[in-house]
Amino acid sequence: YPDTLSLLKARALFFRDANLGPDGGYSDRWVRVETKPIPFYFPNWPSRVAAARLHDLHHIATDYETDWLGEAEIAAWEIASGCARYHAAWILNFGAFGAGLVVAPRRVFRAFLRGRHTKTNLYKSGFDESRLDDITVGMLRDQLGLRAPLPSARATDVWLFLVWCIPSVIAWLLFPFLTIILFWLIVRAKL
Numbered sequence: 131y132p133d134t135l136s137l138l139k140a141r142a143l144f145f146r147d148a149n150l151g152p153d154g155g156y157s158d159r160w161v162r163v164e165t166k167p168i169p170f171y172f173p174n175w176p177s178r179v180a181a182a183r184l185h186d187l188h189h190i191a192t193d194y195e196t197d198w199l200g201e202a203e204i205a206a207w208e209i210a211s212g213c214a215r216y217h218a219a220w221i222l223n224f225g226a227f228g229a230g231l232v233v234a235p236r237r238v239f240r241a242f243l244r245g246r247h248t249k250t251n252l253y254k255s256g257f258d259e260s261r262l263d264d265i266t267v268g269m270l271r272d273q274l275g276l277r278a279p280l281p282s283a284r285a286t287d288v289w290l291f292l293v294w295c296i297p298s299v300i301a302w303l304l305f306p307f308l309t310i311i312l313f314w315l316i317v318r319a320k321l
Contacts (some may be wrong), residue, residue: 131190133268138265140190148196157183167270181219183259190271194241202230203241209294210245214253221301228298242291243283249275 131140145154156163156179163170174254185204189196194204207224230238245251251274271277 131267133266133271135267136263137187137265137267137270138262141186141262144186144190148269155158175218178218186258187252187257187270190267191274191276198229199237199317201226202233202238206230206238206241207245208251210242211251212254216253219253224298224301228302231295231298239291240280243287244280246287247278247281266318268293
């Protein structure tokens with residue numbers, strides 16, 4: 131997105147390009163995650179919508195795509211820069227971060243490193259949506275400190291990356307465990 135574009139226009143383009151609908155899916159009851167061959171759905175709780183409103187602006191500012199790899203990169207960036215009190219962001223980011231470790235660990239690490247050296251993010255600083263038309267993409271990038279070149283990784287960066295890998299992997303390990311429990315409950319109920 132060009133620096134001169136207002137966030138209102140950039141977000142409308144983002145919604146269009148990502149096939150999210152005119153309001154980004156914020157008013158939908160369910161969120162659809164494209165997984166092949168069967169999509170996965172989960173409730174679109176208000177806490178998820180609050181986090182998604184900021185998450186989408188992060189996508190615009192960082193230029194990470196909305197495909198699986200881009201979601202893994204933005205997850206790593208958000209985890210490294212901190213999701214503050216947005217619990218839904220932490221939970222969803224752990225899942226995407228974990229998937230990224232399998233698909234493209236180097237790109238996930240670079241995004242994590244970029245997040246570690248970002249000034250702030252919208253989860254911490256907040257954002258007044260009534261100002262979407264007044265703020266440009268470039269202004270948001272400057273506010274977040276996204277123009278700085280990516281520094282070389284320090285030992286602390288590597289150590290923190292490895293520490294954050296743990297809950298991300300655990301998030302993926304819980305999914306089959308919960309599936310087994312659900313299957314067991316269904317079988318037990320039929321007996």
